[in-house]
Amino acid sequence: MKIRLFQTLHQKRQAKLNKAEIIEILSTNESDNELFSLADNTRKKYVGDEVHLRALIEISNICKNSCKYCGLRLENNFVERYKMTEADILKSAKQAYELGFKTIVLQSGESSAFSVLKLCKIIEKIKNFDVAITLSLGEYEKRDLKEFYLAGADRYLLRIETTDEDLYQKMHPNMDLKNRKRVLYDLKDIGYEVGTGSLVGLPHQSINSLADDILFFNELSADMIGIGPFIAHPNTPLSNFSNGDLTLSMKIMALCRLTLKNINIPATTAMETLQKNGRILALQRGANVVMPNLSDASYSKNYEIYPNKAGAFVFDINERLNSIVSQIKSINRTIAKGCGNSPHKGA
Numbered sequence: 001m002k003i004r005l006f007q008t009l010h011q012k013r014q015a016k017l018n019k020a021e022i023i024e025i026l027s028t029n030e031s032d033n034e035l036f037s038l039a040d041n042t043r044k045k046y047v048g049d050e051v052h053l054r055a056l057i058e059i060s061n062i063c064k065n066s067c068k069y070c071g072l073r074l075e076n077n078f079v080e081r082y083k084m085t086e087a088d089i090l091k092s093a094k095q096a097y098e099l100g101f102k103t104i105v106l107q108s109g110e111s112s113a114f115s116v117l118k119l120c121k122i123i124e125k126i127k128n129f130d131v132a133i134t135l136s137l138g139e140y141e142k143r144d145l146k147e148f149y150l151a152g153a154d155r156y157l158l159r160i161e162t163t164d165e166d167l168y169q170k171m172h173p174n175m176d177l178k179n180r181k182r183v184l185y186d187l188k189d190i191g192y193e194v195g196t197g198s199l200v201g202l203p204h205q206s207i208n209s210l211a212d213d214i215l216f217f218n219e220l221s222a223d224m225i226g227i228g229p230f231i232a233h234p235n236t237p238l239s240n241f242s243n244g245d246l247t248l249s250m251k252i253m254a255l256c257r258l259t260l261k262n263i264n265i266p267a268t269t270a271m272e273t274l275q276k277n278g279r280i281l282a283l284q285r286g287a288n289v290v291m292p293n294l295s296d297a298s299y300s301k302n303y304e305i306y307p308n309k310a311g312a313f314v315f316d317i318n319e320r321l322n323s324i325v326s327q328i329k330s331i332n333r334t335i336a337k338g339c340g341n342s343p344h345k346g347a
Ligand code: 5AD
Pocket: 069, 070, 071, 159, 161, 198, 199, 228, 229, 230, 231, 232, 233, 270, 305, 306
C-alpha cells in the first residue's frame, strides 16, 4: 500500500503526498486504520494533547446567498431571520470569557445586516476581554477585511467548500470560486490566521476533486482546516440527496493533518451530528479543536444550517459545555489554557 510508503517517508520527514497517492488512499478502506492512527500520532507530535475550545456566537442568520445545501439560503422562507443586538453579542462574549474561553468566533450568514463600521466597533469591544477573535462572516473586499484586522480580529474562517469549478458553480449560484480564493489569499496577505475547508459528500463530488481540495489547502498553507460532511436540509434543493459519508470526511481530515502537520483542526459539529461519538472519533483521528456553541438558544435554534445540529437544542449553555468537556476528558485529553494560535502560521 502507498500508505506504507508514506509512513516511511513521514518518519524521514520528507513526506509530500502527491495527487495519485491521495486518490489511492481515499479510494480504498483497507488502510483506514493505519491512516487514522498516523494522523493521531502526527497530531500528538505537532500540537500535543491539548484541545482548544472556541466559543461560537452566531450573530445573524440573514444571508443573501443561495448555496444549494444550506438551510440559511435566501430562498428558505421557513427561517425566522435574526440579527443579534450589539448588547446581546457583547453579553455572549463576556459569558464566554468568564467561562474561560480564550477565542471567540463571530459567525453569520453573508449579508450587510451589520455595517463594516459596526462590526469593527463590536470587534474592538470584544477585544477588551483579552481574547483572540475569529471571524466567519463570508466574503468581503480586502479593504474591509483589513479594517476588521486593524480593529482586532486575528483569524478568519472561510471554507472553500469545493475546489471543483463546475460543482462550485452548481452549488453556489451567483458566486465565483475565483473570488473565494481571492478572499483567502487576501486574508493571508493581511496577516490573519486563515481557516478553510470543504464539505464532503456534496452531490456529484468526485474523489478527484477532494484530492484537489487537499492540495489547495497545502498550496494556500492554511492555518486551520474544518471538514464537514454534507447533511441534507429539508428546505433546500438538495433535500432528497444522501448525507455525506462520515468516514470519508474523517479521511480528508486525517490527510489534512498528515500533510499540513501543525495546523488547527476542529472536530466539527456536523461530524457529531451524523454520529453520536463523531466528535470523539475526530479528536482521535487528527482533530485538536472543538467549537462549542455559545449563542443564546433563542437565537441558535434559528441558525439551522443543517437539521438536528448537535447541541443546538440543549438550552442551557453550561450543560452544552459540560457534555463536550466530559467527552474530551473521557479520552484523556486536556483542555488548553492558552489561546491556541496556530503554530503553523508564519512557518
Ligand atoms: N451540511 C453540512 N454543512 C453545511 N454547511 C452549510 N450547509 C451545510 C449542510 N447542509 C457548512 C458550510 C459552511 C459552514 C458554516 O457550514 O461548509 O462553510
